[in-house]
Amino acid sequence: MKSQKYLPFFSLLHREISRFFKVAAQTVLTPMINSSLYLLIFGISLGPSIHIEGGISYLAFLIPGLVMMACLNNSFQNSSSSVVGAKFGGDLEDLKSAPLTPQNLIWAYSLGALTRGLIVGSLTFLVGEIFFYVSEGHWLAVQHPLILMVFLVIGSFTFSQLGISVAFWAKTFDQLSAVSGFVLLPLIYLGGVFYSVSNLHPFWQAVSRSNPLLYLINGVREGILGTSDVQMPLAFAVALAGFLVTHALAYWSLKKGSYLRW
Amino acid sequence: MKKSQDNPPLKVQNLSKFYGSLQAVNQVTFEVQPGEVFGLLGPNGAGKTSIISTIVTLEEPTQGKIEIFGHDVQKDPLTAKSYVGWVPQEVINHGFFNICEIIKFHSGYFGKSLSEEETNQLLKRLDLYNHRHKKVKQLSGGMKRRLMIAKALCHNPKILLLDEPTAGVDIDLRKSLWDFVKELRSQGVAILLTTHYLEEAENLCDRVGFLSHGRILRIGQTSEIVTDLTEKTIELILDRELPELKNSWVQSQKGNEIHLKVPMTKGVFEGVRLAGIDLSHIKDIRVKDGDLEDAFRRVMKEGQQ
Ligand SMILES: Nc1ncnc2c1ncn2[C@@H]1O[C@H](COP(=O)(O)OP(=O)(O)O)[C@@H](O)[C@H]1O
Numbered sequence: 001m002k003s004q005k006y007l008p009f010f011s012l013l014h015r016e017i018s019r020f021f022k023v024a025a026q027t028v029l030t031p032m033i034n035s036s037l038y039l040l041i042f043g044i045s046l047g048p049s050i051h052i053e054g055g056i057s058y059l060a061f062l063i064p065g066l067v068m069m070a071c072l073n074n075s076f077q078n079s080s081s082s083v084v085g086a087k088f089g090g091d092l093e094d095l096k097s098a099p100l101t102p103q104n105l106i107w108a109y110s111l112g113a114l115t116r117g118l119i120v121g122s123l124t125f126l127v128g129e130i131f132f133y134v135s136e137g138h139w140l141a142v143q144h145p146l147i148l149m150v151f152l153v154i155g156s157f158t159f160s161q162l163g164i165s166v167a168f169w170a171k172t173f174d175q176l177s178a179v180s181g182f183v184l185l186p187l188i189y190l191g192g193v194f195y196s197v198s199n200l201h202p203f204w205q206a207v208s209r210s211n212p213l214l215y216l217i218n219g220v221r222e223g224i225l226g227t228s229d230v231q232m233p234l235a236f237a238v239a240l241a242g243f244l245v246t247h248a249l250a251y252w253s254l255k256k257g258s259y260l261r262w
Numbered sequence: 263m264k265k266s267q268d269n270p271p272l273k274v275q276n277l278s279k280f281y282g283s284l285q286a287v288n289q290v291t292f293e294v295q296p297g298e299v300f301g302l303l304g305p306n307g308a309g310k311t312s313i314i315s316t317i318v319t320l321e322e323p324t325q326g327k328i329e330i331f332g333h334d335v336q337k338d339p340l341t342a343k344s345y346v347g348w349v350p351q352e353v354i355n356h357g358f359f360n361i362c363e364i365i366k367f368h369s370g371y372f373g374k375s376l377s378e379e380e381t382n383q384l385l386k387r388l389d390l391y392n393h394r395h396k397k398v399k400q401l402s403g404g405m406k407r408r409l410m411i412a413k414a415l416c417h418n419p420k421i422l423l424l425d426e427p428t429a430g431v432d433i434d435l436r437k438s439l440w441d442f443v444k445e446l447r448s449q450g451v452a453i454l455l456t457t458h459y460l461e462e463a464e465n466l467c468d469r470v471g472f473l474s475h476g477r478i479l480r481i482g483q484t485s486e487i488v489t490d491l492t493e494k495t496i497e498l499i500l501d502r503e504l505p506e507l508k509n510s511w512v513q514s515q516k517g518n519e520i521h522l523k524v525p526m527t528k529g530v531f532e533g534v535r536l537a538g539i540d541l542s543h544i545k546d547i548r549v550k551d552g553d554l555e556d557a558f559r560r561v562m563k564e565g566q567q
């Protein structure tokens with residue numbers, strides 16, 4: 001029997017990844033079908049009648065937004081449901097009694113969430129590519145892979161950290177779904193997944209620009225299509241700020257919140 | 263590490279814990295030595311779980327401190343917790359994972375990677391080997407308890423905290439658990455257990471603390487507490503009626519039947535003789551030693567006053 005310094009962290013990470021793989025039908029397949037339906041309904045059926053500036057098809061416009069939406073949503077779902085489940089079953093008490101630090105917990109949950117976010121995001125992209133190939137006759141090429149990865153990763157961590165924090169303070173499952181349904185989803189939908197904000201009335205444009213999700217989603221759009229509604233340095237700054245704020249929030253939650261079971 | 267060897271495995275000093283305005287633990291102080299079983303005994307709500315929860319840092323002490331081999335659990339939690347195996351009062355669920363996975367992850371959290379052989383050995387020892395691919399919800403109550411113990415032991419802790427490990431457990435399992443505890447004690451593990459089965463505590467605990475409303479009313483060697491706080495009951499049937507005895511040890515005297523209570527330190531015959539009864543008159547005799555339960559009752563009663 002040997003003792004290893006990073007083993008506590010990697011054990012928790014291993015557990016986090018196994019956890020969602022065990023129920024891949026719910027955690028991977030269902031979200032992927034969801035994204036595919038969006039692509040089918042909006043991209044394929046309605047797409048041809050929707051005009052986007054810059055000469056790209058609506059389907060192409062839609063793909064990055066849906067990839068990011070899948071990534072963010074699944075990251076949030078993964079960490080929040082893991083924490084809530086652990087509260088419910090008492091596992092969280094176990095973690096507290098073990099020599100794990102709040103940072104260990106944050107990064108294990110976040111990397112678990114990132115894994116799921118990237119898997120569902122990639123599958124969404126794959127389905128998008130197939131639809132794109134069928135309707136345009138060629139593949140959609142990724143313009144800036146590095147920009148794409150940066151925004152996916154930072155966005156995923158941000159939403160995972162948000163998921164940890166919300167789940168840690170939630171008193172019931174309902175409170176958790178309220179946050180995801182009434183706060184996060186609207187922000188994602190209004191963050192320019194389905195439309196370009198430059199087409200909006202100036203007032204709504206201003207409102208949209210105060211939504212941080214706009215910057216995350218447009219970062220991914222820049223990465224895949226090479227065009228976006230916002231400046232990249234600004235988008236990056238907003239993404240980074242979001243990451244830091246949610247990191248502080250998650251750290252404070254794990255430091256001060258209760259690990260006791262419900 | 264010098265620090266670790268010079269200090270007791272577990273040292274609780276002046277611990278107080280408030281939940282809002284409710285004081286669950288009140289100025290509790292005790293130590294547990296290597297190879298010692300210390301029992302925290304008390305009725306429900308006495309504060310036993312609260313003490314254990316502060317040791318594993320689930321709760322913060324309102325006052326006082328806890329040291330594990332000299333490491334403060336608040337200031338140096340990682341080192342402190344790495345020595346501790348904890349069997350919580352309530353079973354932990356672990357959702358989708360089976361016994362093997364649970365043990366693998368749990369030992370990992372403590373920085374130990376178990377070989378398959380080590381895992382199997384542990385599971386066999388706790389009679390879980392044949393169930394190793396089952397999830398918690400597929401296990402019986404007794405198996406769940408044993409799994410909690412396997413988890414607590416998988417990283418070879420130097421301190422074992424057992425929070426009512428036998429509550430709702432059948433007699434056979436209870437007995438095997440106690441054998442197990444004795445084995446660990448002989449290996450030098452320091453064991454803190456809480457229970458309200460006093461007979462078991464008397465058999466098993468080298469030292470006990472009686473806890474009531476968060477306060478330790480009495481603490482000491484189990485045998486000493488029994489000797490100090492209880493009496494020997496002697497029931498005699500004589501071959502004749504004696505005139506009324508004037509001795510404070512005599513509880514009742516009816517015809518040729520006499521009941522005595524003598525200090526535990528006195529021998530039976532010595533007690534009878536000192537009560538003024540001629541040993542040659544004894545036709546039949548029944549003796550019951552005082553036990554931990556008697557001592558506990560007495561301390562609790564005096565604590566109420
Ligand atoms: N998390 C908590 N919040 C508020 N009160 C608590 C909490 N945990 C325990 N208590 C109270 O503290 C007292 C001691 O409880 P506990 O430590 O569980 O006792 P025991 O384990 O001896 O039965 C009880 O009155 C209990 O209701």
Ligand SMILES: [Mg+2]
Nearest residue numbers: 310311312351
């Ligand atoms: Mg208790």
